[in-house]
Structure formats: C-alpha cells, structure tokens
Amino acid sequence: MVRIAGETLHVHFLGTAGALPSPQRNPSCILLRRGSDTLLFDCGEGTQQQMMRARTGFTVDAVFITHRHADHFLGVFGLIETLAFMGRTDPLPIYGPPWIGELVDLVLKISGHIRGFSVTAHPLEHGSVVPFNGYTVRAFATSHGIPGLGYVMEEDERPGRFDREQAIALGVPPGPLFGRLQRGEEVRIVRDGVETLVRPADVMGESRPGRKIAYTGDTRPLQHQPGIAAMLRDADLLIHDATFDDQESGRAREVMHSTAGEAGEAATATNARMLALMHISSRYTSTANHIRDAKRNYEGDVILPADLTVLEIPYRG
Numbered sequence: 001m002v003r004i005a006g007e008t009l010h011v012h013f014l015g016t017a018g019a020l021p022s023p024q025r026n027p028s029c030i031l032l033r034r035g036s037d038t039l040l041f042d043c044g045e046g047t048q049q050q051m052m053r054a055r056t057g058f059t060v061d062a063v064f065i066t067h068r069h070a071d072h073f074l075g076v077f078g079l080i081e082t083l084a085f086m087g088r089t090d091p092l093p094i095y096g097p098p099w100i101g102e103l104v105d106l107v108l109k110i111s112g113h114i115r116g117f118s119v120t121a122h123p124l125e126h127g128s129v130v131p132f133n134g135y136t137v138r139a140f141a142t143s144h145g146i147p148g149l150g151y152v153m154e155e156d157e158r159p160g161r162f163d164r165e166q167a168i169a170l171g172v173p174p175g176p177l178f179g180r181l182q183r184g185e186e187v188r189i190v191r192d193g194v195e196t197l198v199r200p201a202d203v204m205g206e207s208r209p210g211r212k213i214a215y216t217g218d219t220r221p222l223q224h225q226p227g228i229a230a231m232l233r234d235a236d237l238l239i240h241d242a243t244f245d246d247q248e249s250g251r252a253r254e255v256m257h258s259t260a261g262e263a264g265e266a267a268t269a270t271n272a273r274m275l276a277l278m279h280i281s282s283r284y285t286s287t288a289n290h291i292r293d294a295k296r297n298y299e300g301d302v303i304l305p306a307d308l309t310v311l312e313i314p315y316r317g
Helices: 047-054 075-085 100-110 164-169 176-182 226-232 246-255 260-269 288-297
Strands: 009-015 029-034 037-041 062-064 092-096 119-123 129-132 135-141 149-155 187-191 194-198 212-215 237-241 274-278 301-303 309-312
Touching (some): 009 047, 009 274, 029 047, 029 149, 047 075, 075 092, 075 100, 092 100, 100 119, 135 226, 176 187, 237 260, 246 260, 246 288, 260 274, 260 288, 274 288, 288 301
Parallel strands (some): 037 062, 062 092, 092 119, 212 237, 237 274, 274 301
Antiparallel strands (some): 009 029, 009 309, 029 037, 129 135, 135 149, 149 212, 187 194
8 A cells, every 4th residue: 555645844943052052042952743743853951942932832752862962862851841741641752872771761760740651762773763654764873972873754755646647548537546546556447348457557657755854963974974875865954063164173073073064065965955054053153154164065055044943845746
C-alpha cells in the first residue's frame, strides 16, 4: 500500500543562541512539526517558555539531544515539569548519544512533581534510525570534541504523479477507482465485456522524494566525511552550526565549532536547497558578516533566523 503524503512541515526556531543566551536569543532548540507530529531537536534552557511565545502547544512526541553541553539540554527539566502540569499522559521518549540515560535518570530523580506519564531514554549512535509514520530520523556523528550526534529528518518517498488521461484511456472511469490506483491498489474493470486488470504502475509516474531537514548541532564541518555527506545530501533545509563569522576561524577550530563561511561550504558540498545559520555567539551585535561569509561560498538561500522564526518547507514538485 502506498501512502499519499500531504502533511504540512514547519520548522520553529525556538532558540538560536550560542553557548550563552542573549536578550534576543535563547539557547538551542528546533521544533519540527510535521502534520500532527512534533519533535524537539535540542532543548535549551527556557524552551517551554519559547513554546508558549510561539504558541506551538505542548504536544511533544519526542526529544532529540545532540550532545552533553548544558545549553542543549537544560530545558528538559523545565519542559518535563510543564508537561506534567498540563496533564500529559503519553510517554515521552528522549533520544541522544549513549549518555542520554544518565540525563533521563537525573531528570526523574530531581523532579518533584507527580507525573502522569513515563520518560524513557533511547541511546543512539552514528547511523541509528528512528522510524515514525511516514518519515525517519537518522543520527550521524558530529565533530565537537565530545561524543555528539546530528539528525536528519527524511520523509518516505511519495507516489509519482497520477496520469488521469492514461487511466481513462485504459478504461478506468473517473471516481473512486482513481483514488485506489493512487493509493497503490490494483483495480479490475470490465470493458467491452472483457475484464482487465489495471495496475498503479500503468498510470503513476516515477516516485518522488519526500522532504528532508538536517540539523548538525555543534560541530566542525562534516562534508569531507563521505558517509555523513551522503546522509546530508539534498536536504531541503540544512541547519548548520555557524557560531562565528570567518574572522574568528581560528577560534572556531580551537573550540570545535564552524564559521558561517564553513557552513556555506557544507551547504554547497551537500547540495542543500536552503541554509539556516545556527548557534550564534553572543559576542555579535550584528550578523551581517555571517550572511556575507556564507553567501561567499553558497549560491542558495541563506537565512540567519531570529528566535521564534517559522519556516514552512514545501514539496519540491
């Protein structure tokens, strides 16, 4: 059975700051909403308050943590409390590197509120795949001086385009049988007294790719590692570490982050359709240099989102 994809896909930038928050930027958090599913990628301090400001609601289906730096996970403690106060009953899975069990144990140990739901740890490693309905989340190893993971959300392939004229030519009457063919079902028709089997392949074009979003977390550039580059390739949106502008390239190498120019190089090398610069150091009062540096190395669309920015990711065609 072929699933007909048609879900909306929105990316909410709830926190875009570097290690230190600023008056304008909260610590790292990306909220991805696909249809009715909501995933959090990192959960910096104050995430639940950002969710309130963005009016996203609190129907979180899973949390993915990139690495063991506090600006990427401290918000889990407050989020759990808020979910409990909101009356949540569904289990909350938290995914991350192998130490994620320690974080969940600590959350459960210090949480004083009576919860009506379970919180479970799910350790991942490079190449791990978490399946959801209609899409997957795949983990890849990052380069940040400590064990860490980035994540790629990728939808299942979509059916090809339905050839209405061809279906009619084969004797399929417009109506419910069209829908069955588009869902991957064979249909039998009677034409001139002869029963004929019409298969989806007779009236459907080649399968089309779903949408793809990649989030690196904190890392040095990864596009020179063939396995990881393949995972990142052809993303509709690449959300890449750009803690520094290119003038601070030495500092970026020292602390295992990327510059905006390096993020641009990664976007070009992996054929990303859009680049979002993330994890901006609090030392910058202007990000004009970040945009300039990224565009020097990448011809596609570059954004440096403010907190609470929302992007809708369309289908490619």
